[in-house]
Amino acid sequence: MPFIELESLEKTFTIRRRTGLLRRSKREVRAVDGISFGVERGEMVGYIGPNGAGKSTTIKMLTGILTPTGGRLRVAGIDPARDRTRLAQRIGVVFGQRTTLWWDLPLKDSYRLMHRMYRIPDARYAENLARCVELLELGELLDVPVRQLSLGQRMRGDIAAALLHDPDVLYLDEPTIGLDVVSKARVREFLRELNTTNGTTVLLTTHDLTDIEQLCSRVMVIDHGKLMYDGELAGLHAVGESERLLVVDLERELPPIDDVAGARYVRSEGPRQWLAFPATESAAPLVAAVAAKHPLVDLSVREPDIEAVIAKMYGGTRDERRESLT
Amino acid sequence: MLRLYATVAAGGFRRHATYRVATAAGVFTNTVFGLILSYTYIALWDERPQLGGYSMDDALAYVWIGQALITVCGLMGGGFEEELIERIRTGDIAVDLYRPADLQTWWFSANLGRAAYQLLGRGVVPMAVGALAFDFTLPSGPGTWLAFLVAVALGSVVSFAIWYLVAMSAFWLLDGQGVVQVAWLGGLFFSGMLLPLTVFPGALGEVARVLPWASMLQVPADVYLGKYEGGRELAGAYAFQGCWALVLLGAGRAAQAAATRKVVVQGG
Numbered sequence: 001m002p003f004i005e006l007e008s009l010e011k012t013f014t015i016r017r018r019t020g021l022l023r024r025s026k027r028e029v030r031a032v033d034g035i036s037f038g039v040e041r042g043e044m045v046g047y048i049g050p051n052g053a054g055k056s057t058t059i060k061m062l063t064g065i066l067t068p069t070g071g072r073l074r075v076a077g078i079d080p081a082r083d084r085t086r087l088a089q090r091i092g093v094v095f096g097q098r099t100t101l102w103w104d105l106p107l108k109d110s111y112r113l114m115h116r117m118y119r120i121p122d123a124r125y126a127e128n129l130a131r132c133v134e135l136l137e138l139g140e141l142l143d144v145p146v147r148q149l150s151l152g153q154r155m156r157g158d159i160a161a162a163l164l165h166d167p168d169v170l171y172l173d174e175p176t177i178g179l180d181v182v183s184k185a186r187v188r189e190f191l192r193e194l195n196t197t198n199g200t201t202v203l204l205t206t207h208d209l210t211d212i213e214q215l216c217s218r219v220m221v222i223d224h225g226k227l228m229y230d231g232e233l234a235g236l237h238a239v240g241e242s243e244r245l246l247v248v249d250l251e252r253e254l255p256p257i258d259d260v261a262g263a264r265y266v267r268s269e270g271p272r273q274w275l276a277f278p279a280t281e282s283a284a285p286l287v288a289a290v291a292a293k294h295p296l297v298d299l300s301v302r303e304p305d306i307e308a309v310i311a312k313m314y315g316g317t318r319d320e321r322r323e324s325l326t
Numbered sequence: 327m328l329r330l331y332a333t334v335a336a337g338g339f340r341r342h343a344t345y346r347v348a349t350a351a352g353v354f355t356n357t358v359f360g361l362i363l364s365y366t367y368i369a370l371w372d373e374r375p376q377l378g379g380y381s382m383d384d385a386l387a388y389v390w391i392g393q394a395l396i397t398v399c400g401l402m403g404g405g406f407e408e409e410l411i412e413r414i415r416t417g418d419i420a421v422d423l424y425r426p427a428d429l430q431t432w433w434f435s436a437n438l439g440r441a442a443y444q445l446l447g448r449g450v451v452p453m454a455v456g457a458l459a460f461d462f463t464l465p466s467g468p469g470t471w472l473a474f475l476v477a478v479a480l481g482s483v484v485s486f487a488i489w490y491l492v493a494m495s496a497f498w499l500l501d502g503q504g505v506v507q508v509a510w511l512g513g514l515f516f517s518g519m520l521l522p523l524t525v526f527p528g529a530l531g532e533v534a535r536v537l538p539w540a541s542m543l544q545v546p547a548d549v550y551l552g553k554y555e556g557g558r559e560l561a562g563a564y565a566f567q568g569c570w571a572l573v574l575l576g577a578g579r580a581a582q583a584a585a586t587r588k589v590v591v592q593g594g
Contacts, residue, residue, distance in 0.1 A: 065423040067587070088426035100421050104341040113337065116330040117427055145344070 002038030010070035033225030046212035049222035092162030096174030118165035132160035152183030172204040251295040338439025378524035390456030394449035404489025477546040480567035487574030497585035
């Protein structure tokens with residue numbers, strides 16, 4: 001049985017709005033609209049989607065602070081909404097834009113609080129804290145009030161706070177948002193280390209696809225509350241019908257190349273022409289065909305941009321209405 | 327669990343202790359405010375001696391008790407509800423909710439720490455200044471001081487319960503400002519912060535004296551002034567505070583349960 005299991009999970013919010021003096025309209029918004037997936041122990045999964053897609057709502061249901069409207073949900077065999085407090089001992093949560101740390105007090109005070117809150121045995125606490133302090137380079141920050149920390153420092157502090165009780169699962173909601181390149185790299189490095197040495201299951205939402213590329217073997221794309229894709233990152237290209245570009249330099253300015261099967265003429269600029277072909281196809285036969293028919297001087301292949309692929313996926317569902325008037 | 331909430335309370339104490347300049351500014355304000363009120367009361371009691379059953383010395387003591395308890399018993403704002411409302415409004419409350427701890431007990435503990443700090447930091451000094459400037463009534467002995475502190479503790483709990491309820495309204499209203507202002511104004515009057523509730527005649531006075539706000543200043547002040555004679559009357563005063571505390575804490579719990587069930591955690 002998967003460690004995290006969702007079966008046709010749904011969350012509907014009812015929004016009431018005044019439309020007249022006494023009239024009110026009721027609107028239902030399906031934030032999560034029948035999502036099913038399973039995550040095995042030790043997996044590291046990226047959960048991506050545009051703003052308002054339902055990512056955070058899913059995470060909130062996984063932590064038990066929101067009750068699903070429909071479907072089934074189990075984390076470590078526990079129903080989160082029913083047994084939130086018991087589940088809390090097994091999970092760690094980091095919201096990139098919020099903090100669990102005590103704003104006015106030194107960082108170490110917040111850790112002492114975690115020690116009591118999760119009833120971590122003293123020896124274990126000392127060991128975990130020492131490891132987090134070392135790997136996240138928190139040593140100099142322990143006595144600094146949280147409000148004086150930089151965003152990157154605070155984020156590392158928050159990640160440590162979520163891990164002191166050895167959670168089986170770590171949910172990260174935008175863990176690298178607003179961080180500079182160095183801080184991002186450090187956070188990613190730590191998460192990779194955590195996943196390999198502790199086997200902690202990690203589910204992270206992000207807008208930064210580099211996070212996913214560097215950390216996750218598996219990615220789930222959600223939009224309008226529905227799961228659009230679940231699989232390897234590379235597989236997104238096939239689903240997203242993405243195209244690679246073949247840039248050819250000819251001997252001179254020539255009419256558009258339209259006689260090569262499998263390639264689509266995009267544009268030209270003097271002797272240089274851009275041809276598009278499916279990302280899933282090999283470039284070799286295409287190059288051969290172009291070279292056979294045209295005076296080819298030089299060429300290069302451009303890989304598709306994963307962000308463009310995902311943007312295209314999001315765009316595809318834009319027209320569907322997700323809000324139904326009732 | 328007790329150790330957790332003790333840690334939370336200690337944190338609440340130290341959080342407020344870090345803002346020393348704010349404390350000093352608060353002490354200064356309380357002292358100036360106390361002086362102004364003192365002279366107002368002197369003018370009033372000159373005209374109407376024994377008003378509300380208080381002598382001039384009693385009335386002056388009442389003023390300075392009020393100044394000392396402003397923040398301890400949340401007479402003009404509970405001192406935590408702005409923060410809690412802000413957390414609800416921005417959705418930061420999500421962080422508090424996923425913790426393996428009870429929201430109300432958490433904030434209760436933090437507020438206990440805050441109130442303890444305010445008692446030492448903002449209560450003692452204005453009271454001492456007042457005692458030096460005016461020759462007001464002092465408790466008859468250490469027993470009365472102790473009884474007074476118990477009443478203050480109970481008053482502080484009632485105050486927490488009221489302001490917690492006020493903050494819970496933000497789950498529905500999303501902006502708690504209106505409720506806060508009504509609670510502020512109501513509290514200011516019904517706690518006896520402006521004038522002792524014993525001064526008000528007829529039905530208004532009788533109603534004001536049985537509302538929960540009376541627990542926050544009127545009852546502690548009367549304990550201090552020795553208006554409750556004998557253990558029986560004192561126990562009655564404590565029971566009055568204790569009952570309101572239980573009822574309002576219970577209402578806060580119910581509101582919290584309803585809120586977290588229907589909760590729309592804002593944003594993100």
